[in-house]
Amino acid sequence: MATTVTSMIAHPDSEPKVFILPDLVSNCHYPLRMNPHCYPVSRASNKWLIDELRLVEPRSTQIIGFRVGEFSAACYSNTDAFRLRVYSDYMGWLFAMDDWLEQTDVDQILRMRQCCISAFRDPINFETEKFGRKLCRSYFSRFRETGGPGCTERFIHTMDLYLRAVAKEVDNHAKGCILDLESFIALRRETICVKPSLAFIEYAAQIDLPTEVVSHPNITAMENAVIDYAACSNDIFSYNVEQCRRYNHNIIICIMHEQGLDLQGAMEYAGQLCKDAIQRFEANRADLPSLGKEIDEQVAIYVEGLQDWIVSSLHWSFDTNRYFGNDGHIVKQDRIVKVLPKMPL
Template identity: 65%
Template sequence: MAPATTNTSTRSNFETARFILPDLVSGCHYPLRLNLDCYPVSRASEQWLLHGARLAEPRVTVFMGLHAGELTAACYPDADAFHLRVCSDFMNWLFNMDDWLDEFDVDGTWGMRECCISSFRDPINSQAETLGGKMCKSYFSRFIQTGGPGCTERFIHTMDLFFIAVAKQADDRAKGHVPDLESYITVRRDTSGCKPCFALIEYAARIDLPDRVMSHPVIMAMEEATNDLVTWSNDIFSYNVEQSRHDTHNMIVVLMREHGLNLQGAVDYIGRLCKGSIQRFEDNRDILPSWGEELDRQVATYVEGLQNWIVGSLHWSFDSTRYFGKDGHIIKQDRIIKLLPKRSN
């Protein structure tokens, strides 16, 4: 995830530059479906976030262009309205939390982690002091009404991984450190926030897969392939905004420094990795073991949920204003990105 677009300075004509996005959308042949309750749930969830986070302009306008509810509806197309609403509230909260944490130092991030994890562990009786923690109590008290024990524990554990990784990112940011590619990929798989979203696949479908299934290497490989596609494509889509803000937590920056690639070369490199991640997903789908008829049905539902995340995130990235402003539909067609000017520090 990345901050929303802003533009506070100008770049002279001779400094303008551009790059071409890889064609990831047409290379993804999974069906895109939208939950029938998308729009009423999305609008209600937006109002919940605005009230809970106490956003003021210009953040209100930026947030309203996010359309996280539409992403949620594409990723959980078969959820009923109640479960979709919990997922949508979480998604809105996660994007907003991501923006908040970009402004936090390491200690602030650890403090937010403690508050939120406490709220997850006991959403009824915990005493949340932060706005983020109070919103956790709100959506997670509804989550636990139907979420199974395995699904619930996976959600909490992966949210903890998210906060730990974001604290590492904050430390790197403070030190001006750009990690090597392997280290970056490891941390990015957690800062993406994808893993708790995968736990929501189970929650939304009212299933609770046993640990022997969820810890199977093939299932874990499919999750990793999905996470990599969503995360690496996001690094491409968010790069323009991030480079304008001097943010270096991006795979493009890592590749340019470590491999000596120019901008287009780094973008093309990641594009090939993204296409390879879809192939990894399919290769592992082909070797899924059987756990018996009932579990196989639930596993198929979970795998379809991962597939929905791949296709849903790709299309949503152009529908939201977070990465491309109001030009997303044009950029989706021509794939030309003109670099934003650098903001003054």
């Protein structure tokens, strides 16, 4: 379906003062596990990021409030402290970079992409004085110490897709584009940046799946279901902050525009998309064929890692300060969100 270019939606003065989140928690029955190395790794990773980026208050406290270490520990509950620290460092870097990317232009993003890919390809010899690039080199040089060739290449390739997609997102926002739903979902599968984390499932479990296994239709369908769930639920939770900043790359805005729904109706529609994603995940898991005993055991580990990503991203969204400040536990219980006023133009 072709991309639709329109002006930004202007919400009327009669916009509701509150909206109700869809009940995603009741629809997700997977167990939430926590890595026993969570808190020492989280503290060390936060210190690394704050020191390396030379962050000061209030940004340093904000970074700690992201609770990236706890999210990492829930996603990879069975890995060792070394590998958990690599992922936690990566996620801290990613969130810091994500905030920067939304405030920059396409040319700067593409220059960042070139530097990052160079650092991934040769993290030992890559030289840079840019803080963000140095962090990129730091965590990925440790990844390559034990990461298999398959998952290493998958991480680099999917990070490349992510950075290219973010450049497109920023360009769309600058032009005031609102995509049709099909086009939005295709782009959002890249900008949510979950695909690189799926390579970390292999890294954390010390497996390296053959290409023909990773490209199996059922595996691909399960991955897309996880990505769609993470992207759609993230847009539900981040909508309030993003509409406040007048940022339009959000599925809620896309649904309101295409389906002619009000805010609450769009929230319910998006909630059903999340429910559908879990159903797709389970249907494809049930339909997985046997690929041989050794491969089946590795696939089972990988699929459990995909499941952990769904439940971890859901519960972390209420624990972090990124979406609901310090009120996440209250919002998780009553699902009521007060609409933030829009920032001045």
